Amino acid sequence: MRNLNGSGSPLLDLRNVGKTFSNGVSALRDVNLTIREGDFLSLLGPSGCGKSTALRLIAGLTTPTTGALDWHKALGGDCTGFVFQEPTLLPWASVFDNVWLPLRLRGVSREKAAPAVSELLERVHLTGFENAVPRELSGGMKMRVSIARALVTKPRLLLMDEPFAALDEITRFKLNDDLLELWQDQRFTVVFVTHSVFESVFLSNRIVIMAARPGRVSGEMTVDAAYPRDEKFRISPEYAAFCLRASEALNAAMNSASEPHGH
Amino acid sequence: MVIETLPARLDPEEAKRVRQERLERIGSWLLPLLIMLFAIWLWDRICVWNEIPRYILPRPHVVAQTLYTDAALLFGSLLVTLKITFLSLLLAVIGGVGLAVLFTQSKWVEMSFFPFAIVLQVTPIVAIFPLINIYVDNQTAKLLLCSWIVAFFPILSNTTLGLNSVDRNLRDLFRLNGATRWQKLRHLRLPAAMPYFLGGLKIAGGLSLIGAVVAEFVAGSSGQSSGLASRIIEAGYRLNAPRLFAALILISLTGILIFLVLSLVSHLLLRRWHESALKQER
Numbered sequence: 001m002r003n004l005n006g007s008g009s010p011l012l013d014l015r016n017v018g019k020t021f022s023n024g025v026s027a028l029r030d031v032n033l034t035i036r037e038g039d040f041l042s043l044l045g046p047s048g049c050g051k052s053t054a055l056r057l058i059a060g061l062t063t064p065t066t067g068a069l070d071w072h073k074a075l076g077g078d079c080t081g082f083v084f085q086e087p088t089l090l091p092w093a094s095v096f097d098n099v100w101l102p103l104r105l106r107g108v109s110r111e112k113a114a115p116a117v118s119e120l121l122e123r124v125h126l127t128g129f130e131n132a133v134p135r136e137l138s139g140g141m142k143m144r145v146s147i148a149r150a151l152v153t154k155p156r157l158l159l160m161d162e163p164f165a166a167l168d169e170i171t172r173f174k175l176n177d178d179l180l181e182l183w184q185d186q187r188f189t190v191v192f193v194t195h196s197v198f199e200s201v202f203l204s205n206r207i208v209i210m211a212a213r214p215g216r217v218s219g220e221m222t223v224d225a226a227y228p229r230d231e232k233f234r235i236s237p238e239y240a241a242f243c244l245r246a247s248e249a250l251n252a253a254m255n256s257a258s259e260p261h262g263h
Numbered sequence: 264m265v266i267e268t269l270p271a272r273l274d275p276e277e278a279k280r281v282r283q284e285r286l287e288r289i290g291s292w293l294l295p296l297l298i299m300l301f302a303i304w305l306w307d308r309i310c311v312w313n314e315i316p317r318y319i320l321p322r323p324h325v326v327a328q329t330l331y332t333d334a335a336l337l338f339g340s341l342l343v344t345l346k347i348t349f350l351s352l353l354l355a356v357i358g359g360v361g362l363a364v365l366f367t368q369s370k371w372v373e374m375s376f377f378p379f380a381i382v383l384q385v386t387p388i389v390a391i392f393p394l395i396n397i398y399v400d401n402q403t404a405k406l407l408l409c410s411w412i413v414a415f416f417p418i419l420s421n422t423t424l425g426l427n428s429v430d431r432n433l434r435d436l437f438r439l440n441g442a443t444r445w446q447k448l449r450h451l452r453l454p455a456a457m458p459y460f461l462g463g464l465k466i467a468g469g470l471s472l473i474g475a476v477v478a479e480f481v482a483g484s485s486g487q488s489s490g491l492a493s494r495i496i497e498a499g500y501r502l503n504a505p506r507l508f509a510a511l512i513l514i515s516l517t518g519i520l521i522f523l524v525l526s527l528v529s530h531l532l533l534r535r536w537h538e539s540a541l542k543q544e545r
Contacts, residue, residue, distance in 0.1 A: 135535075
């Protein structure tokens with residue numbers, strides 16, 4: 001069995017990565033970070049700390065102003081999946097067509113894609129909704145479609161940008177459970193952006209705490225609680241202790257941000 | 264969403280709401296109908312009370328009679344006008360969507376050419392027509408060109424707006440998946456532009472009819488045309504007011520019909536996903 005808490009081999013190094021936008025805003029400064037294979041890594045920080053920018057850099061949607069991203073293993077486009085803050089589905093297309101889309105863009109026919117799409121829909125508990133269109137689904141279900149779509153290409157790396165921020169707590173808990181199950185099962189690496197201490201502790205084995213203005217890494221902690229994590233973990237003293245530690249780290253990061261600094 | 268089973272007993276408030284909705288549904292077509300009947304009755308009375316001669320203002324039943332006795336002539340002309348209308352609408356769709364797609368392929372192309380589309384739009388067609396009359400010989404081609412100029416702009420501008428208003432994240436998603444230009448157009452931009460295009464089409468449908476009629480009016484005296492507009496001019500010269508009214512009614516009905524058909528098409532295409540086509544829930 002894979003060591004879920006330990007560190008796999010390095011997948012990606014961010015070395016002194018900085019990003020300054022054309023309007024002069026310095027979104028990231030001197031970020032050093034190693035993502036290891038099998039990680040469930042959360043980027044935790046207040047808004048404006050550049051965590052989404054970091055994710056977009058990893059996805060290749062934007063390029064760093066300074067520093068570099070070093071990939072240890074060649075990851076083609078097929079090997080990263082992206083889940084946005086909103087479900088970002090095609091509103092005119094059925095659930096099936098939405099999940100099929102990444103394969104379709106790679107030239108895979110509907111028939112050939114069908115087994116993979118059906119399997120993923122089953123994994124996110126949406127069997128039977130193949131023909132529904134997004135507006136007929138609840139917020140949580142839409143997000144499930146979005147996750148299925150990101151995983152349909154069997155990516156090695158899944159990037160998630162505050163995917164559950166807009167959901168109610170009960171739905172969020174359920175989706176957290178299901179995401180962890182998928183992660184333990186399919187052995188992809190996750191980089192998960194969030195501003196929720198509780199969510200990051202519940203999900204991740206590593207939390208990178210970020211501070212704002214300019215966006216930078218202010219600390220890192222390991223959550224070495226065993227997987228699988230379930231409802232029992234959510235109410236355990238162990239979980240509470242991790243949350244306390246993460247909160248303190250986050251507070252420290254936010255206080256350090258209030259000192260006058262550049263922008 | 265359809266509610267399959269209504270609860271056996273509604274509380275007074277809900278029952279009142281259901282009653283209200285039913286009443287409004289009936290009223291929405293009954294009231295305009297009643298107003299129309301009243302207006303026709305009033306028209307008839309005014310003719311009688313003031314003893315207005317039929318070559319100034321014919322009574323409604325005379326118009327209806329003319330519609331029947333002159334049917335062959337009028338419907339023949341209607342067909343001519345319809346042909347111009349639909350052909351120019353078709354060309355407006357092809358031209359408008361084609362140009363819009365071209366525009367969105369490159370910001371530079373859009374920046375260069377969009378202003379000229381506006382120039383074409385804001386110049387009154389009646390003022391351009393004498394030029395067209397000189398350069399184009401074929402009568403049908405003349406009318407088509409006029410009608411097209413009037414009709415194509417709303418399609419062009421709406422479709423351009425639609426093609427450009429794609430969700431940013433969806434654009435990123437396509438980029439991440441290595442979509443080609445054609446794939447982006449086919450699977451993202453064109454479907455996203457659909458509601459905008461259909462909005463433009465509804466306007467263009469009416470405009471192409473107006474364009475066809477106006478063009479024929481301006482071209483009218485040159486002879487060979489035989490659409491409804493020339494019937495109106497002709498009837499005007501001969502003080503044949505009943506036929507004039509009959510032709511006018513046919514044009515109005517055609518306009519209404521075009522609008523209704525295009526609204527239906529729009530509803531059918533969008534009803535599953537777009538807000539504009541959704542029934543109010545709750």
